Amino acid sequence: MSLEQIAQLLQQRMGLDASTVGLGVVEHAVLQRMTRQRLDTTEAYLLQLQQDAEELQQLIEEVVVPETWFFRDLHPFQALAQSLENELQRRPLRLLSLPCSTGEEAYTLAMTLLDAGLEDGDFHIDGIDISQRNLAAARTARYRPNAFRGDQLGFRERYFNAIGGIYELDPRVRRTVHFECANLLETDLGTGRDPYDVIFCRNLLIYFDRPTRERALDVLDSLLHDDGLLFLGHAEANALQGRPFQPLPQPRCFGFRRLADRPSPREPQPVARPLDWTPSSRLRRPRPAAPALATAAALSQPEPPAETAPSLEQRLAEIEGMADQGALEDAAAACEALLQTEGPVARAFYLLGLIRHASNHIEAADALLRKALYLDPDYCPAISQLALLCERQGKAAEAGRLRQRLARCLERHPEPSS
Ligand SMILES: C[S@@+](CC[C@H](N)C(=O)[O-])C[C@H]1O[C@@H](n2cnc3c(N)ncnc32)[C@H](O)[C@@H]1O
Structure with a gap:
């Protein structure tokens, strides 16, 4: 119980949602600090954290993810x-x-x-x-x-x-x-x-x-x-x-x-699309294409009717068609354009991963498939493809784990959404 309370304390203080890194990461950090502080129980450590701001800072130092590099993207x-x-x-x-x-x-x-x-x-x-x-x-x-x-x-x-x-x-x-x-x-x-x-x-x-x-x-x-x-x-x-x-x-x-001139609440809200955080949102409802940089006045115009733009599903199907016909680079470009206008979409990352795999860009394919699974952990085609890729890279253990995950996933979702 104390470990969950410590995770809550961290979330209140620095925002970290332990489920994004795994509670194990918090547990490891807590054990490190308990050893340094010569404390035997998480209860005693929780008490210390509640009384000592410096110790909380030390725990934060242990849990942060410092990963970064020059010209990252x-x-x-x-x-x-x-x-x-x-x-x-x-x-x-x-x-x-x-x-x-x-x-x-x-x-x-x-x-x-x-x-x-x-x-x-x-x-x-x-x-x-x-x-x-x-x-x-x-x-x-x-x-x-x-x-x-x-x-x-x-x-x-x-x-x-x-x-x-x-x-x-x-x-x-x-x-x-x-x-x-x-x-x-x-x-x-x-x-x-x-x-x-x-x-x-x-x-x-x-x-x-x-x-x-x-x-x-x-x-x-x-x-x-x-x-x-x-x-x-x-x-x-x-x-x-x-x-x-x-x-x-x-x-x-x-x-x-x-946008300097914010639209009033009555006017249509511009831009941003929702993140696909949940598996069920793997395909979004059709949306009109994003406008290029626009003034607030332009944004206050009513949006064009949704029927004028192809739906997300239609666009993804078109990209699949291109790839099936061997136009891999065109399909990749269309996929990237879609990701730009629609934001992260698991199936688009999956398709791009598939295309990169087909053109032998293994590292890129690996990263794209993992993005698809980050957005939609139950996306069976991406799990299956990543398992293949891992095998190809000699990562037999990870491939095995992915196949087990695929089996569990197929049990939960008997009709895979490919
Ligand atoms: C993965 S790095 C990102 C660095 C860089 N922006 C990049 O994209 O390469 C995450 C950083 O966020 C910092 N961090 C975590 N929670 C924070 C918070 N609440 N306020 C400020 N920094 C925080 C961590 O210390 C860590 O250095």
Whole structure:
């Protein structure tokens, strides 16, 4: 019982919904801290947590997921650079990376702006995170090879010095970022702060339940300039449903512009589509295609009737047809366009995974199928395909577990939704 209470305490304080990482992660962290504190029972540890804010911070340090790397997903940074040409004209430009973890995202913002021709005095970047440990690492600006992933690493040559297997960031970049320890769920985070033109809040909302996500979005909204840009993680973009944000036109950047003139409650609410959090929502109702960047006035026009746009199911069936006929690249492009306009859809990730598998892009296929299953854990075709892929990668144990999961799933859903 105490373990659940500790998980609740963590959720109240930092938002973490233990079910997103597994209660085992919390349990492991608690055991680590109990050993350090020489405590034998979770009851005694819970008591200490309730009385000692510093111990709660230490537990938070144990449970946070610090995973990050430079230029994590290129699209948002490309979209940011493109936005400098038109909407982002204020100087100095104010940017926020929250959560910034060990600093890679905040420094990536700086490199993006410098590469786009801005001078270091033209912008100000804050990096905020709840973890003191991550921030201490961020401030050293020294990175191991694991912080650099993918094959577009030209920036490493331009902005880092390699010394004995460690990459040290150029002080010119380092100086542009200011780090601060704070909690996204603090409602007064914006007090005394100038608003930000751009906020990156990626890969944190996925660890929150829906009410906590809403609280976090309220705080982000209070930090953002009236017409600022908000970038979320790829699985988080649809959390903005019902809020006055307009998707940026660049595909797969998961960036949104806040609409300065908010429509009144009587007017139709723009943009964001709901996240497919539940298995039953694997196929959404038909929706008209998303408008390109639009003014609030345009948004107050009635939406076109749904019949004018092909339904999601029709679009997915069309993509399947293309793939069946061997037009794999066209099918992949159509799938990506669909994900851009509709947000995360399990079946679209599955199809794209299938296409990537067929064209031998194993790592990409693996990631896409896992995304499909993240959105819809009971999506049998994706489980089956991932099992095949694991076998192909020599991961026999995982393939076996997936087959067992498939069997359980088929029992629960005798008619698979392929
Ligand atoms: C997976 S990292 C994301 C880093 C970066 N945004 C990215 O996408 O690569 C998640 C970070 O969120 C931080 N975090 C967790 N809860 C938080 C909260 N309530 N407020 C601020 N930061 C938090 C963790 O310390 C961790 O560094």
